[in-house]
Amino acid sequence: QVVLRESGGGLVQAGESLKLSCAAARDIDTINALSWYRQAPGKQREFVASINSAESTNYADFVKGRFTISRDTAKNTVYLLMNSLKPEDTAVYYCKADLTWSHFWGRGTQVTVSS
DSSP states (O other): OOOOOEOEEEEETOOOOOOEEEEEEEOOOGGGEEEEEEEEEEETEEEEEETTTTTOEEEEEGGTEEEEEEETTTEEEEEEOSSSSOGGGGGGEEEEEOOSSSSSOOEEEEEEEEO
16 A cells, blocks of 8 residues: 655645655655645546656646656655645645556645736
8 A cells, every 4th residue: 555645735826836745655766656636615536647666757747847746765755846836736736646556546636826
C-alpha cells in the first residue's frame, strides 16, 4: 500500500504560481511512477503530469511549458510547480502512485484560480 498526502493548494490570481507537494509514506524509488491528475467540478478526472523512477517526465498538452513535475527521493515527495495559472486550472489536484499491479490515490488538494 502507498499512502499519499497532497498539500500546497490554495486560492491564487490568474498569472500567479503554486507549488503542490505529494508526500509518500514509503521509498518513492519503489514506485514505478508518480503522477498528478486533476478534477474540475462536473468534469472527469484528467491526467496532468507524471514522473517515473528513471526521472522521465510526461505532461498533458494543456500544461506544457507552464507546469513542472519533479521529485525528491530524500523526502519521498513529488512536486508540481504550476506557473502562469489560469482560471481553467481550477480543480482538485490528486497524486497517484503506480506500482506493478496496483495504484493508489491521495485525497487531493484544492487549487482555485481567480480571474
